Amino acid sequence: MNKPLAYRMRPRNLDEVVGQQHLVGKGKIIRRMVEAKMLSSMILYGPPGTGKTSIASAIAGSTRYAFRMLNAATDTKKDLQIVAEEAKMSGSVILMLDEVHRLDKTKQDFLLPYLENGKIILIGATTENPYISISPAIRSRTQIFEVKSLQEEDIKQAIEFSLSDTERGLGNKKVALDELALLHLTRATNGDLRSALNGLELAVKSTQADEEGITHLTLEIIEECIQKKAMVHDKKGDAHYDVISALQKSIRGSDVNAAMHYLARLVEAGDMLIICRRLMVIAYEDIGLANPQAAARTVTAVQAAEKLGLPEAKIPLAQAVTDLCLSPKSNSAYLAIDAALADIRKGLIGEVPDHLKDNHYSGAKELGRGIGYRYPHDAPDGWVPQQYLPDGLKNKKYYQPKATGKYEQALGNRYKQLEERQK
Known part of the structure; x- marks a missing residue:
């Protein structure tokens, strides 16, 4: 039986790895390890189909080491023993x-003693958070790297x-491959990437070539082969982003019926990851401090x-959309960080006041670090008048409270009280 396209196209060296340039790009950690011939055991974690096995394959292809693949759930200790024996013989x-x-x-x-002496260089792959799901004994003997979801351009390139x-x-x-079909396959x-390549191969093998021997793949064929519908068959393929934008604007405008309509379109297209990410952005950007519990519920x-x-995921997602739509809205925190970032990017930084600087090192006192700092917890109500911003920015006001929810109203009242006391 022929191996799937996704398997055949695994990279043979680091230059063929799709995406993950934060790990394998020029000057980045894994490439440095390979080039310096100083490989160490590592854990790669991230969503399915993003290149964890591909990176391992590319590392092996870029080095002189033998490469073996096992599954921690299904392969036995005896399988590990075979790998260990090979390591003893080959180095x-x-x-x-x-x-x-x-x-x-x-x-x-x-495994532990073989990881210790370097006979086995472990490249573990997982979709789970390794800081929670992997034992400390293994974690302490490996470096942990996050593998990120591939971008559309990465998928297109592959x-x-x-x-x-x-x-x-x-x-x-x-x-x-029609332009819209390619666009849908990437989105x-x-x-x-595994799903994209598998869908492509199925489409090619199951579509009859024309009289000239050309296999013509349309949007409808790709939709069927990956079992996900496109938003709208428009010329530019912009409908995908238009629906996401409409969902956020409908929630921001508190129109629960419109928001549910756009949610349904995204659910029907199978874009659950897009929905989840967008709802969390909306919860913190548009509802924010007016109703922080809505963000937690989201x-x-x-x-x-x-x-x-999916399809059951539609139920909690619909609940979150309803909650966010009918919540009071505030973008005050979003505006505050953007205003602060704008100043930073304009070079308005200034030096940290001496009394706020770290004084937990020898010689700090002689440099005047930390002297005059007043510890707020020593005051009866936990607050003391004190300058925190750099001198050139000491009168800056980034946060402007809104009165659209009881929680932020309370924050706003406290904010104004502290401003008056500071004066």
Whole structure:
């Protein structure tokens, strides 16, 4: 049986890795390790289909080490022993261990001494947060790197490469991929390159070529092969972003019916990751301090949606949209950080006042660091008049409270009281 396209197109070296330039780009940590021939064990964590196995494969292809792949959940201790024996004979082996968070104690105890002496260079892959799901014993012997969702341009680049590669890809076939079909393939797979390539291969193999031997892939064919509908068959493919924008603006405008309509369009298109990310942005950008509990409830709803998956995910997502729509609105915190960032980018920084500087080191006192700092917790109400901003910015006001919710009204009253007392 032929191996899937996504498997065949795994990178042979770091230059072929799609995305993840924060790890494998020029001068970045993994490339430095490979170039210096100083590989150490690592854990790669991030969403499915983003290149964790690809990075491991590329590292192996860029070095002289043997490369073996196992799964922590399904492979046995005996499988690990075989890898260990090979490592003893060859010097070192790179072991790609998928689902590393499911490594049980017996396998873990067996691996630890080999990680210590460098005989096995572990590259663990997981979709779980390793700081929570992986044992401290393994974590202390590995470096932890986050693998991020691929961008549309990354997916597009990989698709085009697979269509031109005659050795491993689909380059031996004449494939005409419509512009809208390519656009949908890059967007609807939500950064999952494996899904994009698998959908592409299915489309190519299941579509009859025309009289000239050309396999013509339309938007409708790609929709069927990845089982996700496009928003609207418009010429520029802008509908995807238009619907996301309309969802946020409807929630901001407190129109729950319009927001539910746009949510339904995104759900029907299968864009759950987009929905979840956008709802969390809206919760903090548009509702903000007017109703902080709505933001907390939105995070909980998103977590539930991610656990459930579609179609059931629509239920907590609809609840979050209703909650956000009918909540009071405030963008005061959003405006405050933007105003502060604008000053920073204009060079309005200034020096930290001496009394606020760190004084936990030898010689700090002689430099005047921390002298005159007043500890607010020593005051009866936890506040003392004291300058915190640099001299050139000491009268700046970034936060402007709004009166659109009881919580921010209370914050605003406290803010004004402190301003008066500071004066």
